[in-house]
Amino acid sequence: MTLIGVREAAERLAISPRRVQQRIEDGSLPAIRVGSQWAIDPSRLPLAAPRRSRPLSPRMAWAMLDLLAGREPTVASTERARLRTYAERLQAADDPAALLRAWMVRRADRVEFRVAPADLDDLRDDDRLRRAGTSAEGSFIVSPTLEAYAVPTDVDGLVDDYFLVPADRQQGNVILHVTTVRPDTSAWPVLATDLAEHLGSRESARANELVRLGSAGGEVAP
Template identity: 40%
Template sequence: MGAVSVAQAAERLGVSVPRIHQRIADGSLSAERIGSQWVVDERSLLRIQERSKAGRPYSARSAWAVIAASEDARDRVGVSGLAVSARARAQLRRLLEPAVEPVADEEVVRQLVVSLRSVFRNRAHRRLLRAAPADLADLRADGRWAMVVDLGASGIASADVEGYLAESDVDGFVRDYLLVEADNDANVVLHVISDSQDPYPNSRLRLAADLAEHRGPREEARAVELLHELAVAWKEVDR
């Protein structure tokens, strides 16, 4: 993706030009100064547009409850028992309903991945970082990961490292591998979760949410395929 002018960004968000400059100043909108003008990163702009149009995100607890329900793990949903489980199952049903039939229409695919990114946004704090390429193998094998995301299992080839890490391990992990904040050149994705949170390593729904956040056409298409597979399976057990 490229960049757009401040005026174009303001028009697309339906706000004033000064408001765009405020967002640039507070860091909520990525931009670069070229000469005397600012240009806005289009990927950053799309994220804000999505958040303004998409549904309200689940809380972290609700997001993991829905993921647990997708694994039919009702006994692991939470301390509130059946009431929480019933709510999570209802949320899951609404999420999967549009994917029961195979999805080929590009607009429907876009709507589904936008929904995934929105409702599961709070399941973890996603950090984009960069490590020295020579450290990636050791980093991937580090025993502190709560779970390493296997994108290869989803058919997406990637040399990057992505996984779920307990909050108490993050500072030491970042320090040990000299990780630095990155964006376009990130090769490490940390999903930071609470120390007690199960990341459900075999969850198709959680993997679909992971893939949707990459925003690439292959990743988004695979995310929707996973949703469809899950929707078909869930329809059978939820009759």
């Protein structure tokens, strides 16, 4: 049996090595110790796929999401043409969720926290957050974790107000996507992107469904 390391697993899953390490630590990605390194059986990566494109810059990632949602992105004409090519690739892909993971990983900084269960509902309703991913309306996925977007200037206040403690994936119950953008998290391109990042089969299946429904509905710009 040929085993691969953390870095190669990250390349196949189109995520960062740190994210692979988190999944090993929380038990969602099986791995064994070989000396001081983790080794992974590639057949245990059900969603693995070679990285098919470099990540888009944050600016181009949000422009791409605008384009998919039927809005005119504020980019140069040459960049708009490039994004239309990406949109066509997404529509034609057998697994569009894998492309979204590869392209959109830099759209925001992902940070995870732990909050007391008694404070979770209040945090969920805080106006400084925009619920996203599995917490967004339209995901049709039940999760005990709160997932939301927040602007950088609000994060320290949220941490102080709710006593948020940095946590790993196993112990965390809050995922914040930190970016200066205030996205419409119910729009199918944003929701599909957020769900694709989870790597779970349910989330990826829903992301693929959203891409196909959105594209069929004419929301992807020609």
